[in-house]
Amino acid sequence: MSLLSIKGVVKRFGPIEVLKGVDLDVEAGSVVGLVGDNGAGKSTLMKTITGLYRADEGRVSFDGADITNLPPGARRTRGIEMIYQDLALAKQQDVAANIFLGREPSKRPLGFLPPIVDKARMDIEARAMIDRLGARIPSIHRPVGMFSGGQQQTVAIARALTFAPKLVIMDEPTAALAVREVESVLALIAQMRKDGLAVILISHRLNDVFEVTDRIVVLRQGRIEADLATKQTQMREVVGYIVGAH
Amino acid sequence: MSTTDIKRSQPNLAERWRNVQFFFDTTMRVRLESLIVLALLCTAMTILSPFFLSLSNFLNILLATSTIGVLAIAATLVLSSSGLDLSLGSVMGLSGTAGAALVVEAGWPWPFAIAGSLGAGALAGYVNGQLITRARIPAFIVTLGMLGIARGLALIIAPNGGAIYGLPDPVVYLGQGRPLGIPSPVVILVLTALFAHYLLAYSRFGRHTLAMGDNEGAARATGINVERLRRTLYTLSGTLAGLAGLIFMARVNAGDPTAGISYELTAITAAIIGGTSLFGGKGSILGTMIGALIMGVLQNGLNLLAVQSYYQQIAIGSVLILAVYIDQFQATKERKS
Amino acid sequence: MIRIKSLALASVAVLMSTAAFAADKPLYGVLMKTLANPFWGAMEQGVKAGATAAGVEYYLQAVESDQAAEPQLNTCNTMLERKPAVMITAAINSTILLPCLKKANEMKIPVVDLDNNLDPDITKKAGVDIAFHIGSNNEMAGAQGAGFVVSKLGKDAKGPVLVIEGLSGNITGKHRADGFANELKKAAPGLEIVASLPGDWDRGKAANITNDILTKHPDLVAIFCANDGMALGAVETVFAANKGDKVIIVGVDGNSDAVKSIKAGRLTASVAQLPYLVGKQAVENVKKILEGGKVDNVVIVPTLVLTKDVIEGGKEPMMEFVK
Numbered sequence: 001m002s003l004l005s006i007k008g009v010v011k012r013f014g015p016i017e018v019l020k021g022v023d024l025d026v027e028a029g030s031v032v033g034l035v036g037d038n039g040a041g042k043s044t045l046m047k048t049i050t051g052l053y054r055a056d057e058g059r060v061s062f063d064g065a066d067i068t069n070l071p072p073g074a075r076r077t078r079g080i081e082m083i084y085q086d087l088a089l090a091k092q093q094d095v096a097a098n099i100f101l102g103r104e105p106s107k108r109p110l111g112f113l114p115p116i117v118d119k120a121r122m123d124i125e126a127r128a129m130i131d132r133l134g135a136r137i138p139s140i141h142r143p144v145g146m147f148s149g150g151q152q153q154t155v156a157i158a159r160a161l162t163f164a165p166k167l168v169i170m171d172e173p174t175a176a177l178a179v180r181e182v183e184s185v186l187a188l189i190a191q192m193r194k195d196g197l198a199v200i201l202i203s204h205r206l207n208d209v210f211e212v213t214d215r216i217v218v219l220r221q222g223r224i225e226a227d228l229a230t231k232q233t234q235m236r237e238v239v240g241y242i243v244g245a246h
Numbered sequence: 247m248s249t250t251d252i253k254r255s256q257p258n259l260a261e262r263w264r265n266v267q268f269f270f271d272t273t274m275r276v277r278l279e280s281l282i283v284l285a286l287l288c289t290a291m292t293i294l295s296p297f298f299l300s301l302s303n304f305l306n307i308l309l310a311t312s313t314i315g316v317l318a319i320a321a322t323l324v325l326s327s328s329g330l331d332l333s334l335g336s337v338m339g340l341s342g343t344a345g346a347a348l349v350v351e352a353g354w355p356w357p358f359a360i361a362g363s364l365g366a367g368a369l370a371g372y373v374n375g376q377l378i379t380r381a382r383i384p385a386f387i388v389t390l391g392m393l394g395i396a397r398g399l400a401l402i403i404a405p406n407g408g409a410i411y412g413l414p415d416p417v418v419y420l421g422q423g424r425p426l427g428i429p430s431p432v433v434i435l436v437l438t439a440l441f442a443h444y445l446l447a448y449s450r451f452g453r454h455t456l457a458m459g460d461n462e463g464a465a466r467a468t469g470i471n472v473e474r475l476r477r478t479l480y481t482l483s484g485t486l487a488g489l490a491g492l493i494f495m496a497r498v499n500a501g502d503p504t505a506g507i508s509y510e511l512t513a514i515t516a517a518i519i520g521g522t523s524l525f526g527g528k529g530s531i532l533g534t535m536i537g538a539l540i541m542g543v544l545q546n547g548l549n550l551l552a553v554q555s556y557y558q559q560i561a562i563g564s565v566l567i568l569a570v571y572i573d574q575f576q577a578t579k580e581r582k583s
Numbered sequence: 584m585i586r587i588k589s590l591a592l593a594s595v596a597v598l599m600s601t602a603a604f605a606a607d608k609p610l611y612g613v614l615m616k617t618l619a620n621p622f623w624g625a626m627e628q629g630v631k632a633g634a635t636a637a638g639v640e641y642y643l644q645a646v647e648s649d650q651a652a653e654p655q656l657n658t659c660n661t662m663l664e665r666k667p668a669v670m671i672t673a674a675i676n677s678t679i680l681l682p683c684l685k686k687a688n689e690m691k692i693p694v695v696d697l698d699n700n701l702d703p704d705i706t707k708k709a710g711v712d713i714a715f716h717i718g719s720n721n722e723m724a725g726a727q728g729a730g731f732v733v734s735k736l737g738k739d740a741k742g743p744v745l746v747i748e749g750l751s752g753n754i755t756g757k758h759r760a761d762g763f764a765n766e767l768k769k770a771a772p773g774l775e776i777v778a779s780l781p782g783d784w785d786r787g788k789a790a791n792i793t794n795d796i797l798t799k800h801p802d803l804v805a806i807f808c809a810n811d812g813m814a815l816g817a818v819e820t821v822f823a824a825n826k827g828d829k830v831i832i833v834g835v836d837g838n839s840d841a842v843k844s845i846k847a848g849r850l851t852a853s854v855a856q857l858p859y860l861v862g863k864q865a866v867e868n869v870k871k872i873l874e875g876g877k878v879d880n881v882v883i884v885p886t887l888v889l890t891k892d893v894i895e896g897g898k899e900p901m902m903e904f905v906k
Contacts, residue, residue, distance in 0.1 A: 050467070052466065052467065071469070071471075072466070072467065072468075072469045073468075073469025073470070073471070074469075075469075076468070076469050077469075082467070084463075084467065086463075088461065088463055088464035088467045088468075089461065089464055090456070090457040090460035090461045090464050090465070090527065091460060091461065091527070092456070092460045092523075092527040092528050093453075093456065093457060093460060093527075097453060097457070098464075101453070101454075101457055101464065101465070101468040101470075102454070102465075102468030102469045102470050103468075103469075104450050104453055106449075106450060114444065114449070115449065115450075116444070116448040116449060117448060117449065117450055117453060141268070142268075159468075297664045297665055300664070302664065303661075303664050306657075306660050306661055306664065309657075309660070310657035310660065310661075313653065401751065404752075406751065406752065408676075408751055408752025408753075409676060409677070409678050409752055411677075411678050411705060411708075412708065421682075422682055494653065497656075497682060498652075498653075498656065498678055498679050498681065498682060499678065499681065499682070499709070500678040500679075502652065502676070502678070502679070502752075503751075504650060504652065504676075504750075504751070504752070505652070505653070507650055545654075545657070546657075546661055549644060549657075549658050549661040549662070550661055550664065550665070552642045552643070552644060554618070554644075554645065555644075555645065555646050555647045555651075555654070555658075556647065559647060
């Protein structure tokens with residue numbers, strides 16, 4: 001059974017139907033590249049997976065359970081994480097605050113006083129995760145707004161990976177990075193596959209998509225136009241599907 | 247010296263200053279410059295007036311700052327979430343009048359003065375929150391409307407629009423009593439500040455509030471129920487305005503429908519001087535208390551020196567602009583380096 | 584960062600002009616509402632004259648507006664820190680200063696109610712002791728205003744009249760309006776007060792009220808305002824509606840703006856309080872009680888109806904006190 005199973009999902013905004021009945025399956029331990037032109041509906045589709053949008057029709061199943069009507073927090077708890085194109089970080093908060101945003105550990109001082117956020121523990125685990133990602137960050141106590149783009153993305157990635165997710169969606173993760181940073185992100189994705197995670201990679205950079213994915217799914221005007229095995233297709237065919245030449 | 251050498255030696259001083267700032271910011275959550283300005287101000291006033299440095303004068307300053315202080319706490323919480331509550335002063339006036347009306351006019355037992363004030367404030371805040379989150383009307387508009395509505399209601403409740411005088415002793419004690427020699431309003435202010443500081447700086451609620459103010463999309467994406475949090479914040483803000491109304495009512499032993507006119511602006515000023523950002527994502531209760539004290543010390547000191555209140559207004563306006571300028575100045579310097 | 588420190592110091596230094604230290608002369612504390620109104624300016628001049636004559640020092644404080652009640656209370660408390668020989672206060676409303684005045688009682692500092700802003704019933708109920716109230720009798724002033732209107736229109740006159748009151752809940756405004764209304768009913772029952780609305784001592788508000796009532800009652804014959812500021816607002820509206828010669832407008836205070844307007848033929852009359860005299864006599868009476876003498880609990884300072892004739896005639900002896 002697939003880890004993530006989307007059947008017949010329709011999403012409308014007023015009179016406009018952005019998603020026109022999408023079927024998609026993603027297996028654990030695989031990387032799926034999602035490509036398509038601007039306005040195809042990629043970001044809307046992802047938001048119906050993470051729960052920011054609720055599908056008007058259709059079903060979203062994850063890990064055997066129907067999550068179509070669950071809010072974003074509950075879906076995160078079940079192991080769905082997303083790294084946004086704009087990173088969605090709180091720029092004035094520090095690294096640990098961002099990584100644990102929404103699920104801060106808390107403790108009761110002296111056992112009975114009202115609960116306070118366990119900053120110390122957050123800092124330790126944040127540091128550990130940043131080190132594991134092999135990134136260089138000046139200080140985990142600075143507001144993340146002061147970091148470079150690549151460093152900020154590391155924080156966003158750390159946030160997605162800290163709570164042992166099962167599915168990670170990455171929206172244009174390499175778009176604004178330098179060459180060396182791109183390589184490390186692709187290596188990370190490969191590692192995630194090896195660890196048994198499912199990854200959906202949204203990207204305009206078809207070279208990256210070809211390098212790291214198992215399947216390539218083309219979305220066009222709210223419909224799945226093609227679902228291809230990466231090793232059995234080439235760039236020209238994929239581009240053809242994107243622009244609707246078939 | 248080569249140009250690279252010069253460039254390297256200059257940032258050192260700024261960097262060291264930045265580190266000291268960070269220390270104050272992270273451990274005590276206070277903006278360092280505000281603390282310095284307060285210290286300088288107190289020193290200057292001590293030099294200029296022999297009446298400044300006395301316990302009774304300090305208690306006077308704290309007493310004079312108590313209603314604004316509570317409102318400034320409300321403003322801090324709302325501003326941190328990138329919200330805005332312009333109805334604070336009017337809700338304060340409405341609450342005090344409502345509480346007094348229940349007890350003096352309707353003859354209910356004295357605890358209703360307290361329940362009535364806090365309840366009226368909470369209700370006004372609740373309405374604000376509902377309109378902002380469900381009807382999706384901008385907070386500026388909703389609270390501006392509530393500013394007029396609450397004030398009108400207060401003037402209706404009070405007979406002939408005059409103050410409702412003569413509250414029972416237990417209520418008056420909340421405003422004029424001196425437990426252990428400290429005026430009751432000061433005690434209430436300190437307790438409120440401690441609770442609010444815990445809330446904003448140490449609880450998950452506070453973190454979510456600041457995150458929401460920093461980047462609402464990020465808060466939503468991480469599963470924070472932004473709408474519910476917003477409703478809670480406005481209700482809390484209204485309740486605090488009700489508390490300020492209660493303090494004022496007890497202090498002057500009258501429900502005054504004209505209480506608190508334009509106090510919301512003063513409250514927001516205190517919060518911003520203390521380091522709360524007008525755009526959300528950054529706020530500190532301790533900082534706000536320092537901001538309120540800066541204004542209180544200025545007013546008190548200039549009163550002692552018999553300087554007319556118009557100069558006080560100029561001074562406070564200037565301090566506000568200066569405080570924000572310092573932040574901007576630093577932020578631009580960092581962006582360049 | 585050094586810039587900020589010097590800026591802060593510099594700004595405080597600029598404001599440090601009047602570090603008045605307590606001298607050997609007794610120090611009187613005078614707390615007014617606001618100095619924005621020339622009425623209070625004249626009263627301050629009276630206080631100054633009285634203080635000079637009596638050989639005493641005083642320090643005078645005011646707040647930014649007629650409505651800044653809590654700041655006035657805070658200022659009162661701060662003034663007590665300097666332990667004045669007496670507190671002469673013009674309270675913004677009947678209740679706001681009571682906690683401070685009670686403290687003054689405890690400190691054995693006599694309290695004087697300047698210009699009858701405190702309701703004696705309320706002060707008694709609160710247990711606050713007032714050495715004396717001094718001011719014009721506001722009801723008499725209102726009645727004088729009515730008397731003037733009747734003298735102009737005749738006691739058989741008929742028509743609508745507008746009354747613009749003071750700040751809601753302020754006893755001064757209430758007494759003037761009541762005094763006017765009662766005397767008008769007695770002297771010319773045909774003149775009907777069609778509206779009695781609070782103008783909050785505000786020129787703009789009074790102008791708006793006048794506009795609204797003129798629209799409703801175009802045949803309005805007279806307007807009585809509880810102070811000159813509001814009367815001047817009403818005057819502008821009436822003249823803008825081209826009814827300047829049809830409506831009698833009477834204010835109260837007799838301040839310099841009002842006098843100018845009367846001389847120019849716009850404002851019809853003002854019941855001049857003599858704030859200069861009030862200030863001067865307040866200080867004189869304070870000196871008396873501080874030296875152990877006795878003073879009536881209510882000291883009434885007379886009022887004078889100022890019209891163009893009175894001002895230009897120059898024969899009225901009390902004109903000396905009109906500043």
